[in-house]
Amino acid sequence: MAKNFPMQKWPAILGLLIAVTGIATPILWDFLKSRSILELRQLEGAVIIQKQDELKKLKILYGNEELDSLTRFRFRLSNTGTTPIVAADVIKPLTINFKGDAKILDTEIEAVYPRNLEATVNPVDNESCVQLGFSLLNQGDNITFSLLIANYSATSFDASARIVGVEELSIVIEVSEPKRAAKPTRRSLYIVGALSLFCLLGAGICSTDIRPEITFKRALKHGKSIIPRDRSKEHLLTLVRSKLSWTASEERAPVLAYIEGLPGENVSEEECQHIEELVKSTTEGATSNVTVAIVFALLGAIGVAYVAYQVL
Secondary structure, eight states: OOOOOOGGGHHHHHHHHHHHHHHHHHHHHHHHSOOOOEEEEEEEEEEEEEOOTTOTTOOEEETTEEESEEEEEEEEEEEOSSSOEEGGGEEEEEEEEOOTTOEEEEEEEEEEESTTOOEEEEEETTTTEEEEEESEEOTTOEEEEEEEEESOOOOOOEEEEEETTOOOEEEEEOSSOOSSOOOOOOHHHHHHHHHHHHHHHHHHHHHTTHHHHHHHHHHHHTTOOOSOSSOBHHHHHHHHHHHTTTSOHHHHHHHHHHHHTSSSSBOOHHHHHHHHHHHHHHHHHSOOHHHHHHHHHHHHHHHHHHHHHHHO
């Protein structure tokens, strides 16, 4: 006849399921829901120099070209999503357009992250706009570039791109410049972090019972007698509590209840034999601390690694 599943195991199983769900769900969501997010961040946009009407003899030259004004823009393009963007996915490259009589005089790639990232920025369409090209943008990769524009006193622009998997281009205007595009911290990371610490703590608690569990099971495997004969009830209660200290209190409760229910203080040979059978049965059905510690440790390590990867 099949055994009924022990009710005392449900709390441990429920806690394990909650930990698995809480840690695995955000991780699986990131892998299953691929996200490509392209962010264009304006770091600077200001007129450097402009001709004044009252100074009619003043000339502004850039190289040999006379200008009415000179404006400088600095941008950073970043992949803030979780999915890499490759050149083959680019239908229309990032294009920044400056209206009116604007003329782009110079372009420069100032910095890239990582250092081996290949990128280009070139004027197009009568030099009133630029296009930025790249070979690959992994998560967190970014390109910082600058533009010098003639005869453009405004500090606004239009930007667009058409890339497979990217719904829209995110444009951010900022005053101060960060050293590196920061990854957003989601609330789910706090949940994963807390559950990961809970799992590591659980693994540490379970590990303290691994040695007595292995020692006791090894003694049973070699056929050693674990219940001495001709002992008092109190002595056997203390012995069973000690031998089964690695089990949950609910798991060893039936053995202790049987001993406490015996009549008299002395335990007979037959009763000792039955107690030994109960102990063996309890050992076979008890939750293994080795397995639980390994599962909790793996869950905790995976959760901590995921949080570190998202934050750092």
